[in-house]
Amino acid sequence: MTVLPPGSPRPRRLRATPALRRLTAEHRLDARDLVLPLFLREGASEAVPIASMPGVVQHSRDSLRAEVVRAAEAGIGGVMLFGVPTTRDAEGSGADDPDGVLNTGIRDAIAEVGDAVVVMADLCLDEFTDHGHCGVLDGAGRVDNDATLERYAAMALAQADGGAHVLGLSGMMDGQVGHVRAALDDAGRADTALLAYSAKYASAFYGPFRDAVESRLVGDRRAYQLDPANRREGLRETLLDLAEGADAVMVKPALAYLDVLADVASASDVPVWAYQVSGEYAMVEAAAANGWIDRERAVRETLLSIVRAGADAVLTYWALDVAGWLRADGGAGGAR
Incomplete structure (x- = not known):
C-alpha cells in the first residue's frame, strides 16, 4: 500500500544498504587525523596501568618507544607526550x-620515529609543580600570569631543543602564545609549531x-580555565591566540563543548583540533564494560560527532x- 503521493521525498533510499551509507556519508574518520596522548613515568621499569582509564598506562621509556612505533605503523597523525616526574617543586623546575x-x-620518540609521526609535547607546569597548578604562584597563592610566561618560554626552548615538532600550550595564561612564539623565534626556533x-x-x-x-592540585583552576557557562568566551580566547600567531587551536573537552568547537571552526583560518578527554574515555569504557553500550559503535559515534x-x-x-578498526573495514570511517 502506497501512502505517500508520487514524487514525495524519500530520504531513506540513500540509507538502504551499507554501500549507499558509505557513499553518502558526510563525514568520515581517518587515522591520519587522530593524535594519541601518552604518559611517561619517570623511573618506571615497565608500563603501569591507570585504574580510572582502562587500557591506558603510564609508560616506561622502553614501552613509550614501542608505542610511538606502533603509532607510526598504524598510520595515526601524531602523539602528545605528558611527563610524570618523581620530584616536583613550586617552580616546576623539572x-x-x-x-x-x-x-x-x-x-626518545624522535629517535624512534623521526618525522613519520608528529611528536607533540604538553607545555604546562601542572605536572611538575608540587601544588599542581599550571603556573607559579604569587605571595597570595594565586597563579602569577606573567611570571608563568617566563617559565613557559624556558620550557618551550627545552622541548624545541629536544626535537618536538609541536608544542601544546595548555596552561590558559593570557598572552602565552605571543610570549612563547617570540622566545622561540629569538632562539632560532621559528620552525617549531604552536598548538594553542x-x-x-x-x-x-x-x-x-x-x-x-x-596531580597534586590544591584548589581548582577556575581562575584561569574557562567557565563552562560561557560560549562566546571560547571564541574570544581563540581569536586572541590567532592574533598572537597560533599555528593550530584547540577546544577541550570535546563532547560537552561541540557548540564552542563549531564556533571556533567557523572562525579559524588555522587547523582546529579537539581533545576527547579522560573522563569522556572513562565513561564509555565503564558503560561498555558493564554491557550497557556497544563499545566500538559508541567510540566511532563520539569521534564522528567531534x-x-x-x-x-x-x-x-x-x-x-x-x-x-578502520583498517579492518577498509577505511570507510563511518558510524557503521
Missing part, C-alpha cells in the same frame, strides 16, 4: 630540565587525567583502536 622526564621522552589550547574549560571530565599524571562539529584532528586515547 619542566625545562633537559634531562627531565618529558624532554627525555621527546628525544585556546578554549580549555574548567571541566569535571579531567578527573582520570589527574590520576594519570599523579569531526562533524568541525575538528580537523582529535586527540583521543582510542587512536590505535580506531586505526585498527
